[in-house]
Amino acid sequence: MSYPQPLTPEEKPTGEKSAEAELAEAKQRLRLPPIVVICGSTRFMTEMAEADLRETCAGRIVVKPGVDMKSPHGLRSGPVETDALKARLGDLHRAKIRLADEVLVVGPYVGDSTRAEITYARSLGKPVRFTHPAADPGA
Secondary structure (H helix, E strand, O other): OOOOOOOOOOOOOOOOOOHHHHHHHHHHHOOOOOEEEEEOOHHHHHHHHHHHHHHHHOOOEEEOOOOOOOOOOOOOOOHHHHHHHHHHHHHHHHHHHHHOOEEEEOOOOOOHHHHHHHHHHHHOOOOEEEOOHHHOOOO
16 A cells, blocks of 8 residues: 555544554553654654654654665665665655654654655644644644
């Protein structure tokens, strides 16, 4: 499945429990701490690491981008591989948003990718926090 997309009619809550509601209940039964996903430009990887530290110390499970596409690496040997990896990582990160209880946007700048992630999170009803509230495109 490719993200971000608005929820399909099958995914939206109806008389039956939605997948989102089932996930929330499962996390509650397992007594999991809140899960926060960090979003933002990979130019702010240092700030993301600091946010990870703070959120972890506050008792939250943290997921964040695992690959800095701005730094060279052998896994991306050419433009075709890089584009394919970028698409897979985008899908993976949006799955992290789906798993999380809330989103933390890091950095003073929100580009197109992060804006799409914020829109996606809000379409799922996820709370979105900002380290720099002025960066909120919905403010």
